[in-house]
Structure formats: C-alpha cells, structure tokens
Amino acid sequence: MKIQQNNYAFIDGQNVYKSALEIGWKLDTRKFRKYLSDKYGVTVAYYFIGYMEENTALYDMLKEHGYELIYKPTYRIGGTVKGNVDAELVLQAMIDYEVYDKAVIVTSDGDIACLAKYLLSQSKLLCVLGSSKKGCSHLLEQAATGYISYMDELQTKVQFIP
Numbered sequence: 447m448k449i450q451q452n453n454y455a456f457i458d459g460q461n462v463y464k465s466a467l468e469i470g471w472k473l474d475t476r477k478f479r480k481y482l483s484d485k486y487g488v489t490v491a492y493y494f495i496g497y498m499e500e501n502t503a504l505y506d507m508l509k510e511h512g513y514e515l516i517y518k519p520t521y522r523i524g525g526t527v528k529g530n531v532d533a534e535l536v537l538q539a540m541i542d543y544e545v546y547d548k549a550v551i552v553t554s555d556g557d558i559a560c561l562a563k564y565l566l567s568q569s570k571l572l573c574v575l576g577s578s579k580k581g582c583s584h585l586l587e588q589a590a591t592g593y594i595s596y597m598d599e600l601q602t603k604v605q606f607i608p
Contacts, residue, residue, distance in 0.1 A: 451487025453572055454546035456535050457513070458553035459495035462597070465554055465577025469598050479512040486550050486572055492538055496520040496529020532557040539565070548572035551590075552597075556583030563589040 466473045482488040493508055497517035505515055516538060520529035532555060539549055539561055549565050551558060554576040565571035566589070574590040576582035578598040587594055 451548070452489050452546055453487045453548045453550060454539075454542060455482050455486070455488045455491040455550040455552060456539050457491060457493045458531055458535060458555055458558070459493045459508075460529065460531065461553045461555050462577070465581055465597065468581060469578055471598075473597075475508060475513070476511040482550060483512075487547075488550055490514060490542075490546070492516055492535075494518065494531035494535045494538075496527065496531065498527065498529075536561045543570070546570075550575065554578075554582040554586065556585035559583065559585040559589035562586060562593075566590065566593060 462473060479491055482491055491513050492515075493513035494516045495505070495508075495518070497505075498520055508515060516531070516534050518529045518531045518534055520527050522528070535551075535553070535558065539551075547570075549570055550572050551562055551565075552575045558574075562571060562574055571590065571593055574586060574594045576586060576594055576596050578596050582594070582596065
C-alpha cells in the first residue's frame with residue numbers, strides 16, 4: 447500500500463521557462479504537473495510568475511493543469527520586463543511550512559539557496575529540480591547537495607517538446 451504524501455512544489459515559473467528555452471525545449475506543463483504528483487507526491491504545486499494582463503490565457507492554462515498561481519507585479523527596465531518571484535517563493539514555503547510534509551523546489555536560482563539549506567536542515571526538503579547541471583547556480587547546488595536533480599535529465603519522463 448502506497449503511503450499518502452502531502453508534499454508541496456514551489457516553482458519559479460520564469461526560471462523554468464527560460465531554462466527550458468536555453469536547452470531548446472518547451473515544457474509540457476500538464477505532464478510536468480503529473481510527474482510532480484506521481485514521482486514526488488506533490489499535492490499542491492505553486493507556480494510563481496510575473497503578472498502581465500496580456501498573459502491571461504497562459505495563466506488560465508496553468509490553473510487548468512493543476513497549478514496554484516502566485517503573481518508578482520511586473521515592471522519594465524528599458525525593454526526588459528521584470529517580475530522577480532524569489533521573495534514570494536521563499537515566503538510561501540515558510541507560510542505553508544507546517545502544512546506540507548516535504549518541499550520540492552523547482553529553480554536554478556542561487557537566491558533560493560538559503561531556503562533549500564534551511565529546509566534541508568529541518569528535514570523538510572525532498573529535492574531541488576534545477577534546469578541543467580550547466581545552468582544551475584553553484585550556491586543552490588551546494589545548499590542542496592545530495593538532494594538536487596536536473597530537469598534536462600527528465601526529458602523522457604515529462605516529455606519536453608524539442
């Protein structure tokens with residue numbers, strides 16, 4: 447009999463999107479959500495993303511695929527749109543700390559290393575999924591030593607679209 451897990455995923459949406467593009471893939475978010483549930487017992491998958499009104503179809507699709515969206519207001523610097531979600535991701539992980547069994551963090555961003563290190567010290571980190579060995583922050587890799595995998599190794603499991 448399989449033990450019911452109550453693990454939460456904390457996904458840096460922009461980081462995952464950009465990382466997939468860098469390795470030439472487009473992530474199938476429906477299959478990725480199922481993978482998180484099947485492989486890691488994820489019952490809640492937070493997807494942190496910058497909010498832009500013109501992306502409502504994307505947000506609706508992500509919700510339909512089973513993600514709970516946490517929005518960050520965006521702003522422009524020159525021609526670049528910014529919506530850094532690091533603080534929101536860390537805050538939500540701590541708000542829900544007593545509710546979930548273990549956390550799955552999906553990012554390659556070194557700014558999340560402090561969260562990974564703390565959760566690991568409290569036996570609350572299940573794993574970190576970084577984009578690729580080449581693209582992952584060394585700070586995050588050090589903080590999650592022994593608990594990190596890379597999404598480019600999952601192509602056949604979540605069927606990234608080349």
